[in-house]
Amino acid sequence: MGRNKLIFLGFVLVVMLSGCWGQNEPERMLYTHGLGIDYEDDKFKVYVQIIDFNKVAKSEQPNPSPVQSEVGYASGRTLDEAVFKLYNSSDQKIYWGHQTFIVFSEEALKNEGMNDIIDTLIRYRETRYQIWLFATDDSVKEVLLTTPVIDTAITLSKLGDPMNSFHQSSLIEPVDIRRMIIGLNEPGHEVVIPYVKITENWETVEGKDKMARSAGVGLVTTKGFKGFINREKMFGLMWMNDKTEREEVTFSLNSDEEDVMSVVIHKIKVKVKPVVEGDALKFDIDVTMQGDVGTIPTKTTKDEIRKKAEQEIKQQIEETYKEALKKDFDIYRLSEYLYRKDVQAWKRLQQNGKVELAEDSIRTLNVKITELRPGRNLFKKTID
Known part of the structure; x- marks a missing residue:
């Protein structure tokens, strides 16, 4: 092989390999599944639910540890400040590309409004438009700590996969970021999002399980939050x-x-x-x-x-x-x-x-x- 061909081959290999230099190893990242946003004392409170895909994946052997997720917390004057404080306590890089749902507290919707919060979130390149949206007047942290029935994969929970149960009981239609943006931009500039609360109507021999249940709808506008309508009235x-x-x-x-x-x-x-x-x-x-x-x-x-x-x-x-x-x-x-x-x-x-x-x-x-x-x-x- 001639000298010129060797140089050209070496150049091609260098270019191909250089594409992997900036990549992260999957096992050295933490993956978000859910995000909770609260607002108190003029500060954002951010709760991030991290999931372990090794425990979520199906296996023929029983899982000795049923814990599939962990919730981290930080607060800040802005969403970015709160998130970066969370980074400071994280062992690994946090990846947002698998985020599936967001739970807003009543105070977050009242004080900051859905429009401003969504605008902040979608400016980040890893955030997708197919993220499900929920509102609650319960503790945001407790909602993120709820678990599915009989240790089903947490990715299939009512928050992570709301369309699954919607096909059987269509009480409240799930809403994602894309539909929220369209609804707030169209005439009327108002959208309803699912309102969830914590319930304990499922239990095992070890005790009651905390689950997220559909409790009504939240009334969201570009100007702010107009409250909830309970299940019995909607x-x-x-x-x-x-x-x-x-x-x-x-x-x-x-x-x-x-x-x-x-x-x-x-x-x-x-x-x-x-x-x-x-x-x-x-x-x-x-x-x-x-x-x-x-x-x-x-x-x-x-x-x-x-x-x-x-x-x-x-x-x-x-x-x-x-x-x-x-x-x-x-x-x-x-x-x-x-x-x-x-x-x-x-x-x-x-x-x-x-x-x-x-x-x-x-x-x-x-x-x-x-x-x-x-x-x-x-x-x-x-x-x-």
Whole structure:
């Protein structure tokens, strides 16, 4: 081989190898899975959940140590200052590329606002837009210390993988950073995010386990935080969402609250029509869906079940709307419907991206169960 060829080969090898010089060895890094942000005494409190992939990965042998994660803490006047203080106590470099969720405290949302916090986070090159967002009024640290049922991989927890349980029970649709940014930029400039609390309704022979449960929704705007709507008052939100895959409605077949039954609802379709007459704005809403009947407590007919279920769902939609109005929040994003259908009317009627809403702004609300299936051929009890 000639001298020139040897020089060229050596040059190529040097260039190829130099690409690895700045890389970090995987075993010499710590990997974030969750982030908690609190705000107290004019300082940010940052909680970082680090996971051990060796314990998360499947194995044929039982794991002698069930601990899959550890939570670190630091505070600072800014998010960056708090994070760098955390770096000072870390044994290894912390990698943020695997971060899956963020939990915000109520105080963090009130004092700093979602908009400013998200703006800070997405400026970092390792942060992704597919990070799930949650709010809580419990201890942020305690939420990050919750563990999945029967030592399931922590990456499959309700916080780490919310879409898994959403397919079975679509009470609250998960929200990630991408959807948050889009929602706050669109007319209305308001978004709901899942509100979680700690529960202890699961237990083993060793005692009760702390779990994160869906407790309602948090009301987030570009101007600040407008509070929470608890689970019991936010059921209407899932009936006004085409993405709801599967959820149940429970009601009584008679006025004395006896013969209670449930219907599983799916295939929801929502149509909202803005009606503009001068400066008056109303909305006509049509919601269609299908249902599956489980237990039938007494002899009844399909039409009776359908009628009662439709009445209950309509009542829940109205109740959630009124509850949100108390907090000056357009929970069904009616302002955006007007923007999409009649932008000229929206420009004339809007104030800061929103149109003024009142309890009677919904002119008509029609709820229709187009198909009701009993699972069997007859709408009667299996055993009389």
